[in-house]
Amino acid sequence: MKNNRSVFRVATAACALGLLAAATAHAADTISVVTFGGAYENAAKQAWFVPFTAKTGNQFATESYDGGLAKLQAMEQAKNPTWDLIDLETNDAINACDEGLLAKFDRKSLGDTSDFLPGSISDCAVAAMVWSTVYAYDTTKLTSAPTTINDFFDLKKYPGKRGMRKSPKVAMEWALIADGVAPKDVYKVLATPAGVDRAFKKLDTIKSSIVWWEAGAQAPQLLADGAVVMTQAYNGRIDDAVHKDKKPFKVVWDAQVYDYEWWAVVKDAKHADAATKFIVSASTPQAYADLSKYIAYAPPRKNAIPLIDKTRLNDLPTAPENFKRPVQINAQFWADNSDAINKRFQNWLAQ
Incomplete structure (x- = not known):
């Protein structure tokens, strides 16, 4: 009986260590993100990526492109998505959603969305900025x-x-x-x-x-x-x-x-859960306001406007x-x- 208890304790400890290792591995997932690069990517890193990594442990592996759906379509055909999170222009976001290239986005995960600008949340994506x-x-x-x-x-x-x-x-x-x-x-x-x-x-x-x-x-x-x-x-x-x-x-x-500009999660992405949580994190009024500190793009949420320095507002499109x-x-x-x-x-x- 004593030996059985010992075996049980060892097995329990091993199981706990396994769960801990799995949780740690999950927390350290590296999100593969493709953006338009340059100044916008640098601003996104400072306003969104770095804080998200500090909060969750998730890292980001970035790649630049100039829009279009060719690579996304190729990944879908090969059933091997190598991107998790994608930065899209509006017409590409519409077409990618229609073609089933993106994961559906649960609007409820954003909480109260009454202050979002019209049309800034779609079935598959959330506006990152104007x-x-x-x-x-x-x-x-x-x-x-x-x-x-x-x-x-x-x-x-x-x-x-x-x-x-x-x-x-x-x-x-x-x-x-x-x-x-x-x-x-x-x-x-x-x-x-x-x-x-x-x-x-x-x-x-x-x-x-x-x-x-x-x-x-x-x-x-x-x-x-x-x-x-x-x-x-x-x-x-x-x-x-x-x-x-x-x-x-x-x-x-x-x-x-x-x-x-839109954030979306690629269909069947390997780190879809982490990428979705990032979108939610980057869609708060404060997160939108933080982006304008680093680049002159406007927030798609009205509640973010009072959080932006008044002198900075003059640099924004709106x-x-x-x-x-x-x-x-x-x-x-x-x-x-x-x-x-x-x-x-x-x-x-x-x-």
């Missing part, structure tokens, strides 16, 4: 300051190269606005064959002066190198260059195209002074039409 595509210039290189989107297309008044993302998204919207279409009517016009033709015709006027970039970090670098006189860019990248690198850049907010003539990206339009317009865009580039 960002904007703008254009910027080097104040030491231009004798007069551009103020409108028309100036971006005016090679006579502002000669020199233009930096643009190698994508029809935003380029098409800007071309129509510069051609006289009101921001509120952009997608109504772009939804017609004549509207698409009109946008490409306007882009033709600056095509020979465009320097294309594919990663967000390239835009401020093109400006810093003097390779372009003005460039399309993510507002946070320019803000980062101004405040951290002391670059003499200035943003032109006219016709800014704003959108949500500040009243910056939000006079904005365009909200029509994610459904791009989800429905991106394949056709992208194909024509590639053909246009090759011409």
Whole structure:
């Protein structure tokens, strides 16, 4: 009987050690996260990743990409997801959810969501922030300051190269606005064959002066190198260059195209539970406010606004002074039409 008790104690201790080891291993899971890199990833690390690691023990392995679903689709086909957490633009978030590439997200896990901005929580994702595509210039290189989107297309008044993302998204919207279409009517016009033709015709006027970039970090670098006189860019990248690198850049907010950025968990991700808990942690009002300390992206929760320093609010896309003539990206339009317009865009580039 004594021997049986001893065996039982040993077995119990071994079991306890096993459970402890399993719990420790779980707590130390490394979340594989893919983002758009650069200044945003650095800000996310400081505002969200580091605090989450300190709280849970979970580490992050980061990888950068420039959007799109090709790699995610390949992982699903191979039934071998190597990403856990993914940073998505809105149209990609919609398509990825529709294609079953993302895990469903339980809205209830966020608690009271009444202060979230409309449309900032979907079936598969939660908005990480509000960002904007703008254009910027080097104040030491231009004798007069551009103020409108028309100036971006005016090679006579502002000669020199233009930096643009190698994508029809935003380029098409800007071309129509510069051609006289009101921001509120952009997608109504772009939804017609004549509207698409009109946008490409306007882009033709600056095509020979465009320097294309594919990663967000390239835009401020093109400006810093003097390779372009003005460039399309993510507002946070320019803000980062101004405040951290002391670059003499200035943003032109006219016709800014704003959108949500999203966090989602990849379907069948190996560390889905930890990735989901991270999203919940990063979606509190304080967490959203913390992000704005490191990069000029706005929170998708109203309750986060009072937690942001008032001087910092002026750098955000949604500040009243910056939000006079904005365009909200029509994610459904791009989800429905991106394949056709992208194909024509590639053909246009090759011409």
